[in-house]
Amino acid sequence: MARPASWEARLARERAAIEKVAQRLLARYRTKFPENDRVPVPIDDIVQFVGLRVTFDDLVTMGFVEGVLAGTYAPDRDLFVDESLDPVSHPTQEGRYRFTLAHELGHWFLHRRGEQLNLFRVGRRVRIRDHYPRTARIEWHADYFAACLTMPRADVQLEWRNLMGHDSALLCDRTCSYLRSRVTFPPIRFTTRSDWHVATVMSRVFQVSVRAMKYRLDELDLLPDQDGVRAPSFLGY
Numbered sequence: 001m002a003r004p005a006s007w008e009a010r011l012a013r014e015r016a017a018i019e020k021v022a023q024r025l026l027a028r029y030r031t032k033f034p035e036n037d038r039v040p041v042p043i044d045d046i047v048q049f050v051g052l053r054v055t056f057d058d059l060v061t062m063g064f065v066e067g068v069l070a071g072t073y074a075p076d077r078d079l080f081v082d083e084s085l086d087p088v089s090h091p092t093q094e095g096r097y098r099f100t101l102a103h104e105l106g107h108w109f110l111h112r113r114g115e116q117l118n119l120f121r122v123g124r125r126v127r128i129r130d131h132y133p134r135t136a137r138i139e140w141h142a143d144y145f146a147a148c149l150t151m152p153r154a155d156v157q158l159e160w161r162n163l164m165g166h167d168s169a170l171l172c173d174r175t176c177s178y179l180r181s182r183v184t185f186p187p188i189r190f191t192t193r194s195d196w197h198v199a200t201v202m203s204r205v206f207q208v209s210v211r212a213m214k215y216r217l218d219e220l221d222l223l224p225d226q227d228g229v230r231a232p233s234f235l236g237y
């Protein structure tokens with residue numbers, strides 16, 4: 001069933017507002033450190049730039065709810081990350097780690113003055129609580145902020161152009177042979193799903209998970225729709 005237009009319009013407005021906050025942060029960072037004007041976006045450095053301190057720990061032991069991978073205690077500017085995401089001891093978690101940091105930055109910029117008061121100290125322990133019914137929406141905001149920060153629109157479009165040689169969306173039936181002839185990243189395992197091929201290649205450029213990359217490419221109208229085609233999409237909107 002089609003959603004009412006007003007719902008979609010509101011979603012689009014929310015997304016645009018969140019993306020603007022992420023773009024502003026990245027622009028501030030890149031103005032100060034123009035030498036870091038490259039992808040992958042140096043999320044660790046941006047966290048430092050913002051003035052947050054990352055600490056790895058076993059969050060369950062610290063009192064966080066099971067399954068929570070990170071949390072920020074705003075008054076002390078402490079950003080706690082579960083040790084299972086430490087990219088030094090768990091290099092395969094690098095993409096998740098980066099996205100998680102960016103997600104916490106999303107909370108920092110979007111929610112710390114308002115509703116995200118869910119972190120508070122109990123003695124020396126930190127507990128996370130959900131006091132409000134809008135948690136899911138807030139988490140969505142932070143995820144979207146993370147996508148915009150780790151995969152900035154302009155950089156994705158540039159890398160897409162570099163990879164594909166054009167600005168248009170992927171056309172399914174051309175993709176496999178096209179990529180095989182162009183991609184030299186080692187080692188890419190091609191599957192039968194062409195959209196995943198592209199997402200895999202691009203995810204390595206941006207150091208995010210393939211799933212996150214695919215979602216972002218899809219959102220930017222660069223992947224085929226369910227029929228394997230999409231009307232040519234011209235970038236720069």
Ligand SMILES: [Zn+2]
Pocket residue numbers: 103107138139142
């Ligand atoms: Zn969150």
